[in-house]
Amino acid sequence: MPEIFQLDFMVRAFIAGGFVGAISPLLGTFLVLRRLSLIADTLAHVALLGVAIGLLLDRYPVFFAVIAAAIGSLIIERLRTSNRFSGDAALALVLYTALATAVVIISLGDGFNVDLFSFLFGGIVTVGQEDVWAIGALGGVVVLVVVFLYRELVQSTFDPDLARTSGVRVGLTNTLLAVLTGIAIPLAMRVVGALLVGALIVIPVLASLQIARSFRATLLLSSSLGVASVFSGLTISFYQDVAPGGAIVLTALGLLVLASGARLLMARA
Amino acid sequence: MLHPFPHKPVAGNPLVRLENVTCGYNGQPVLRDLSLTFMPGDFVGLLGPSGSGKTTLLRVILGAADLYSGQVTVNGVSTLRKRPRVGYVPQLETIDWNFPVTVQEAVLMGCTMNNPLFPWFHRRELTVVMEMLERLGIAHLSKRHIRELSGGEQQRVFLARALVSNPRLLLLDEPTAGVDIKTRDDVMHLLHDLNHQGITIIMTTHEINAVAAHLPWVICLNRRILAEGPPIDVFTSETLSLTYGAEMPVIHYRGLALVAERPHPFTTEGLGRDHLEAHEPPEGKHV
Known part of the structure; x- marks a missing residue:
């Protein structure tokens, strides 16, 4: 067995990373096509507020991060549909409210800056057994909901009015997608960090959209590219001793460049 | 005429x-x-x-x-x-033509709620869709992306989508x-x-x-x-x-x-x- 798989923490990193690499672009496909690419970034900062609360109370921070991000995503959905703010203004409002509150809470409790750093920049090699369980369980829920709501999600993303004429409950579907995104982001944060979580949700999707024609192919390919990015990035970071979050995102960007090249070749052929 | x-x-x-x-x-x-x-x-x-x-x-x-x-x-x-x-056929200009769907997928959306809860489609639904594409003369385009069609073909795709649910x-x-x-x-x-x-x-x-x-x-x-x-x-x-x-x-x-x-x-x-x-x-x- 290669050295990399003889270390428990690397095995845990690969398991957790695999889940996160698969589900982030799965949700990302719907978000990118709804022109909500930056929602991940906003929710990552809301999740950071949850982490700060968790660390202050000395409880499992991922739990608070999931709760905070799920609530945050519902608030964004509400603001977006109320027409009081345009889509990106609602995102900005929620982002800064959460970040400002997080900064205040962090300043209240000293001494947890190190832990916080692993959430900001990712700490996949510090992923513990409890993280693997949380990521596996919640990741499984996300996959199941996407599978069973596939038709509704695709329809209401493509054209909400048309979806309604086919009997799709668009509002309910949108709310569920928001909650799923709120669940997935704190998990992905554990792997690539709050600052780069949006990249893992968006970049594999952009790569997939270069090549795939059908929706199903787009979804499966983006998910596969997400897993491939995480596995390659982890391997590179292990042998070259660089930050895993950055290595994963740069790998994903490399795949996007390759996919764009493949598209040009296909167009010429 | x-x-x-x-x-x-x-x-x-x-x-x-x-x-x-x-x-x-x-x-x-x-x-x-x-x-x-x-x-x-x-x-x-x-x-x-x-x-x-x-x-x-x-x-x-x-x-x-x-x-x-x-x-x-x-x-x-x-x-x-x-x-x-x-059955509703919107103005073509309101459609997002960069959305990744094939002709077949777009028309299948018309039968979405006949069989909710599953991502895959029944053979029966596929048959209905292919028959409708056949009737509108665009069956040979079923695997194409919707952007790759002419205006008339695009119009038929959304007509087919509206008609599959009878x-x-x-x-x-x-x-x-x-x-x-x-x-x-x-x-x-x-x-x-x-x-x-x-x-x-x-x-x-x-x-x-x-x-x-x-x-x-x-x-x-x-x-x-x-x-x-x-x-x-x-x-x-x-x-x-x-x-x-x-x-x-x-x-x-x-x-x-x-x-x-x-x-x-x-x-x-x-x-x-x-x-x-x-x-x-x-x-x-x-x-």
Whole structure:
């Protein structure tokens, strides 16, 4: 067995990373096509507020991060549909409210800056057994909901009015997608960090959209590219001793460049 | 060319009924105090300038526009209580053509709620979809991306999508916009066939002579109903100038009322161009 798989923490990193690499672009496909690419970034900062609360109370921070991000995503959905703010203004409002509150809470409790750093920049090699369980369980829920709501999600993303004429409950579907995104982001944060979580949700999707024609192919390919990015990035970071979050995102960007090249070749052929 | 069919009103309950409807978007009414009924088997064209509320009228029947007062019922059921299951073909320009779907996937969306809860489609649904694509002559395109099609083929994709669920009512927004003459005739023949099979059709159009003149029934709309009836009765200079705000001479030719038209009428109000319009030769001279 290669050295990399003889270390428990690397095995845990690969398991957790695999889940996160698969589900982030799965949700990302719907978000990118709804022109909500930056929602991940906003929710990552809301999740950071949850982490700060968790660390202050000395409880499992991922739990608070999931709760905070799920609530945050519902608030964004509400603001977006109320027409009081345009889509990106609602995102900005929620982002800064959460970040400002997080900064205040962090300043209240000293001494947890190190832990916080692993959430900001990712700490996949510090992923513990409890993280693997949380990521596996919640990741499984996300996959199941996407599978069973596939038709509704695709329809209401493509054209909400048309979806309604086919009997799709668009509002309910949108709310569920928001909650799923709120669940997935704190998990992905554990792997690539709050600052780069949006990249893992968006970049594999952009790569997939270069090549795939059908929706199903787009979804499966983006998910596969997400897993491939995480596995390659982890391997590179292990042998070259660089930050895993950055290595994963740069790998994903490399795949996007390759996919764009493949598209040009296909167009010429 | 198209053969106009006589409008045969059927006795019984109306399929769609609008009673004193005021509707619009974001608190801004587009149509005010509008009452209309559509009977089963109707084939109706909605005419009016841009911004006259044609699309809004279709959307309020779908339950997709805000209803401020009055009542809309489809099959006797209020659209507020339950959104009706109707076939709807939107204007092609509102579609996101970069969305990653194949022709087959786009049409399969039409049967979404027949089998909710699963991402895969039954062989039965695939058969229905392929039959519909066959009928519309686009079966060979089923694996193509929707962007790779011509305007006429794109129109058929969304017509197929609307028809796979076997609707009794079909609403079409500008089904002949942006397609060539051959495709326009094909689409109109297809709609006539569907109408003969018992499907009620309500469509909007900008094309008075090529489309509306061949329909059994037209409604002239400009934020309210201005006239309603067979084109031969409705197309008069008075009604058309009321509808479009422009002089439009009417010529009677082989039982059709044809309009020396300005297809997309200018609203000169507020543009400061009234003095220019006055010096233009009347369009009737060119005919």
